[in-house]
Amino acid sequence: MLEFRVVARDGRARRGRLVTARGVTVETPVFMPVGTQATVKSLSPDELESLGASIILGNTYHLYLRPGAERVARLGGLHRFMAWHRAILTDSGGFQVFSLARTRAVEEEGVRFQSHIDGSSHFIRPETAMEIQRLLGSDIAMCFDECTPYPVTRDYAEESMRRTVRWAERCRRSRTGDHQAVFGIVQGSVFADLRKACLEALQEIGFEGYAVGSLSVGEPKETMLSVLEELAPCLPEERPRYLMGVGTPEDLVEGVRLGIDMFDCVMPTRNARNGALFTSSGNLQIKNSRFADDSEPIERGCTCYTCRRFSRAYLRHLFLARELLAYRLNTLHNLHYYLKLMADIRNAVEAGSFESWRKDFYERRSGGSS
């Protein structure tokens, strides 16, 4: 199963510790790099370990389509397949079915869709999503849910949320064995009462953790924060709380402030591949001509491999020349930034100095890019 213990609190912020059934410890609040297709794009598993990542996210939808969950199972499961021996959380595929698949039809029984790769037809029931995740062998599986788009009517949000709850029941029932923890996903769009109703229903079913889905899907930032502000205090204290697909460094800080323990987002890795780099004094775009002769690292004092070895001028050159190394070096830096941010947050919460740390964080970040 999944052990979870809150070891320190500071306001609503929590400093916790997860231990997976396979015995891997994850210090929270934690950021999970996204490893869509059994690889965190451009990085080796050894690099991920060196960066201090303790848990990554795998995408059920992608792995189901290619190379196939049964194949991964035959090859010893996702951990062995990709040579990553720390923790893995798999999403349920719901988000990708709704965002990537060519066509889709939601029925009570499940979702019919066409692959974005080859147009082939598929039908995924909640039970299928759980079976795929069981075959992948992730440490934490997510319930199959409908990712509610923004904006939607209250009626649709409620109908969709109710279905997500019925699907969650089926996911829970289809569970086999204790190796894999299962998290429920709270839906309900921007309607706080629907969110709370969903959470209550999920708690009645009972899960090892609770996730907040369909935020950061286009709604204004204040809306996201106010939904979270209302919902977070209702999330059970003794279970990990996961804010799905979020977000910027500032979003992570606010999430922690409101009591969130787990985050994932493609932002650090995707932005890296687009040349957008994070630093504690703001973001920078490496292709900017002002870096053409700049012998400084991305961020002075950063201890990542990229900053220890290479100048902005070199990184700009690699990026403009579309060299493969560019994507890796940028990714190393951005993930280092995110993972170091979370480590700093954990220290601040543990020291009871989160609020002053947060103030400093914003002051430095808004100092403009260096």
Next chain:
Amino acid sequence: MLEFRVVARDGRARRGRLVTARGVTVETPVFMPVGTQATVKSLSPDELESLGASIILGNTYHLYLRPGAERVARLGGLHRFMAWHRAILTDSGGFQVFSLARTRAVEEEGVRFQSHIDGSSHFIRPETAMEIQRLLGSDIAMCFDECTPYPVTRDYAEESMRRTVRWAERCRRSRTGDHQAVFGIVQGSVFADLRKACLEALQEIGFEGYAVGSLSVGEPKETMLSVLEELAPCLPEERPRYLMGVGTPEDLVEGVRLGIDMFDCVMPTRNARNGALFTSSGNLQIKNSRFADDSEPIERGCTCYTCRRFSRAYLRHLFLARELLAYRLNTLHNLHYYLKLMADIRNAVEAGSFESWRKDFYERRSGGSS
């Protein structure tokens, strides 16, 4: 300057040692991975070091166009720019001007061409090529030459070869300081007498090493070998001999047999990015469906990072999913194969067992892919 000593011989094959002016030792026969745009595609300099690479090739044409030689000089030279502290040989740009540039016009004074990147017009004289290489700060610079296409008439081959010799004189004269060794390039297409006349003229000028250019440019393999067979014994004994842009593992073995000390080729790195992998029992194409469930490494017993950690099934998945990690892992294996091949060759030559080693090599390689 460039020290060079032959430390053992076996037939015509030579086991030697180069020491650059900066004090880097290069054991020969050596294979130089190609680092076209100040990076060996997909690899970090640390990975190159771990693979045992002691010298890499940088492309003058590419670096001149982007990021620019003066910029590299301002940033401390090519070694510092790309954080590679072992040896670098730069080609003269001749080959790329003749193979990549959009239009070109050869004059006695130099070559006029348009950039393949933005169509901008450039005129490179032999003196310019040397100045660019001086700015890059490579350990070994190559004379600016005309890369003779195949086939050409004997008349054109002779005219072009004579011009290459006159350019070589200008290159030698424009040299400044002792930090950078300069190699002359023997041209003359497939005409052995022209090759020998070229070599004689170059020796009169006097260079730190001698390269054989414009082989493996489309002529039949036997033609290449017979040109080399006639030319190699004439190359000065006490200076390094470099066969440019060659080749397959078999080509390297034959080159060493005929007395060549240095090789470069894009084959291991480019093939890697196309999924074509080298093994001692033959080549394999990783996307082949027979590897879909194959839990074996690329080559059993291979000590490269890729083979120690990943299965063919995983590599096939990464390649089909066009994941960035695919190109790196394949490149690591292929370069490991090439560099290990050269280490084996050096050992065999030193042990006086090159001929029996060579027989074994062919037997295993023709065993078909595993």
